[in-house]
Amino acid sequence: MTANMEHIDVLVSEVGPRDGLQMTKRVMATAAKQAWISAEAAAGVREIEVGSFVPATVLPQMADTAEVVAHALRIEGLTVAALVPNYVGAERAIAAGVHKITIPVSASETHSLRNVNRTHEQMLREVRRIAERIRALPPHRRPGFEAGLSTAFGCTLEGPVPQDRVVALAEALLEAGCDEVGLSDTTGYANPRQVRSLTLAVWRAVGQSKLSGIHLHNTRGLGLANVLAAVDLGLTTVDASLGGLGGCPFAPGASGNVVTEDLVFMLESMGLRTGIDLDALCRVREILKQELPDEPLYGMTPQAGLPKGFSPAALAQTGGSEA
Ligand code: ZN
Numbered sequence: 001m002t003a004n005m006e007h008i009d010v011l012v013s014e015v016g017p018r019d020g021l022q023m024t025k026r027v028m029a030t031a032a033k034q035a036w037i038s039a040e041a042a043a044g045v046r047e048i049e050v051g052s053f054v055p056a057t058v059l060p061q062m063a064d065t066a067e068v069v070a071h072a073l074r075i076e077g078l079t080v081a082a083l084v085p086n087y088v089g090a091e092r093a094i095a096a097g098v099h100k101i102t103i104p105v106s107a108s109e110t111h112s113l114r115n116v117n118r119t120h121e122q123m124l125r126e127v128r129r130i131a132e133r134i135r136a137l138p139p140h141r142r143p144g145f146e147a148g149l150s151t152a153f154g155c156t157l158e159g160p161v162p163q164d165r166v167v168a169l170a171e172a173l174l175e176a177g178c179d180e181v182g183l184s185d186t187t188g189y190a191n192p193r194q195v196r197s198l199t200l201a202v203w204r205a206v207g208q209s210k211l212s213g214i215h216l217h218n219t220r221g222l223g224l225a226n227v228l229a230a231v232d233l234g235l236t237t238v239d240a241s242l243g244g245l246g247g248c249p250f251a252p253g254a255s256g257n258v259v260t261e262d263l264v265f266m267l268e269s270m271g272l273r274t275g276i277d278l279d280a281l282c283r284v285r286e287i288l289k290q291e292l293p294d295e296p297l298y299g300m301t302p303q304a305g306l307p308k309g310f311s312p313a314a315l316a317q318t319g320g321s322e323a
Pocket of ligand 1: 257
């Protein structure tokens with residue numbers, strides 16, 4: 001999809017500094033966030049969602065996002081992404097100079113009202129304003145603009161979310177001016193068959209080029225199974241969080257996002273290139289252990305170690321990707 005896909009098969013997008021940290025009890029120091037981002041980039045991670053531009057009164061963990069962005073922008077080859085809840089957040093993200101803006105739009109209107117106090121119509125208006133703002137910038141300063149279809153696989157308030165509604169919302173968001181949409185299993189309800197059918201339904205409506213990424217949680221242990229369904233189908237960007245940081249307040253013992261280390265292990269051992277050095281990636285956990293001693297870190301691969309004879313995809317003689 002992007003220039004950052006050069007020589008890789010799957011773009012692993014690290015969202016820990018945003019999705020993970022917004023759930024932690026302790027506020028991580030700015031310097032620690034910056035060290036974390038640098039270390040992951042050095043391990044080969046090419047895209048990181050480094051924070052969100054929400055009011056500090058709402059999420060004190062994200063008060064320093066502009067400073068974190070400034071640091072991340074100095075790392076060569078790294079796509080610096082940020083999440084914004086609305087137009088004001090997008091203004092701040094643009095001023096900070098991010099490469100990519102993601103706005104979550106809940107497929108469940110009840111969830112949208114509860115979380116951001118906005119209906120779908122109001123969210124679409126916000127998206128239109130942001131798209132206009134971006135178009136007014138000189139071409140080299142325009143960030144990519146994605147709408148994340150949150151609760152696309154089900155909602156804690158509404159329960160099942162009809163596929164048609166997700167598809168209609170995707171169409172409306174693209175018409176409102178987003179570059180692309182992403183599917184987001186905010187609640188950890190998704191299963192592999194659903195990943196397949198919803199992805200295909202959205203592709204049929206808007207075209208494959210408008211949906212390349214998926215955001216999955218491991219709340220019920222299906223995170224990697226869902227990734228496999230997505231990647232087999234041809235989705236090329238997968239979100240993940242180092243150490244599964246963040247957890248789920250409703251499911252103690254369950255990691256938050258898909259664990260980056262386990263995801264990279266799965267992809268690389270399947271012969272799919274991520275560009276990430278797994279040993280170096282696992283060492284980045286030390287930063288989290290030190291800075292967030294109270295947070296549980298998840299991930300089976302870092303605990304078990306790499307299998308004897310494990311060979312990363314880029315070096316593997318056999319089992320290369322046929323996709
Ligand atoms: Zn999430």
